Amino acid sequence: MAQSVLLAIGTRKGLWLARSRDDRAGWEVTGPHRPMTDVYAVAIDTRGPAPRILAGVTSEHFGPSVAVSDDLGATWQEPEHPPVAFPAETGAALTRVWQLAPGPAGAPEVVYAGVEPSALFRSTNGGVTFELVKSLWDHPHREHWTPGYGGMAIHTVLPHPSDEKRVTVAMSTGGVYCTSDGGESWEAANNGVRAHFLPDPYPEFGQCVHKVAVHPERPEQLFLQNHGGVYRSDDAGASWSSIAEGLPSDFGFPIVVHPHRPGVVYTFPLSADLRRFPPEGRCRVYRSEDAGSTWSPLTAGLPQEGFWTTVLRDAFCADDADPAGLYLGSRSGEVYASRDEGDSWGLVAQHLPDVLCVRAAVV
């Protein structure tokens, strides 16, 4: 039976939804949903009886919010009161939601939101409303975290796939932090990750981590795309080793793991910090099938000349179909998809606003 897959595409000016009912051979694209909002974060939560789309939407005029749809985008709901709001005593106000991450399967009502300014929020009603995780907000390192170019945000949230007490977050700048006690305490987890822009290039924290990914079946193994550097941890973030050898560059934003095959990981390298283009203007995804020991370029169906755009940190993802699908969106509004684990690619949409994030799932 053909798999039905939903692809959510968050852009600078709204959300587009692509649906395939023929095992990702063809796509029906609708949108813009939530027009004139920037959609930095989107999630497709398939743990409940019906898939729920969650979108972090920010109107330049009217501020940030989280909207949810339980009918695949036909209608959207928001609570009357702000779904993500800092408590009065913090003196902080939400700028935008950067990440929406459903919790483990065993806690189907738990959803996390990583936000700007750098903070983590937790929902226990499926993402309708959230509460600040105070322990991370009160972390003594927080006053030393500094904003990168895009703003100071927790842009990555990785709930452990089975242990509700374990969560990994990452921010730019600040680095990686982990909790193993349900958020009572948080430890910096950046040992071995370089911060070339600091006097001490290997500090306890302060790294400009761009993205972290973890495989659900091998949760001790993490992959990290740094602001200069690509790394792997085999001990849940306690230490990191470079896996950049074999890539054309160690700079980039996203990193994605295969949904079913542990140790299979994908990157989208850019030339360098000061030259943020795909090398030679060629759109190339790199895949490793041995946890980063060796890398191979994937180019079939991707433009191999004049591709001077970039793929942002959340604009590259995998679905959970079998064989796995991969999706990447560019700042120039093109979305490419592969239904054969990256071997070949085809265009799903083009001429969209800047693509900020993509997420896909079997629905």
Add this chain to the structure above:
Amino acid sequence: MRVTVLLPGVLHADADGRSRLDVEVAEGATLTAVLDTVAGLYPALDRRLRDEQRGLRRYVNFYVGGEECRRLDGAATRLADGAEVHVIPSVAGG
């Protein structure tokens, strides 16, 4: 005293379809006090106008007596009986 808040069309849905709100506030009330009263009636409207610390959204303008409140005393601007507050989204975006 009574103050009238005039809303742009894009916000009518957050105020039960209303384009104008007549608000009863204390004599000499500030814009903050007016918006606090509005928030009690229409919380979904308030969060379009202000953040969770009651800060005015940067790209929403509040004209009091024909002058944008930030040229007066901002959210602390005092209003007179019968005053009108025109809420107008500013020019923003790309």
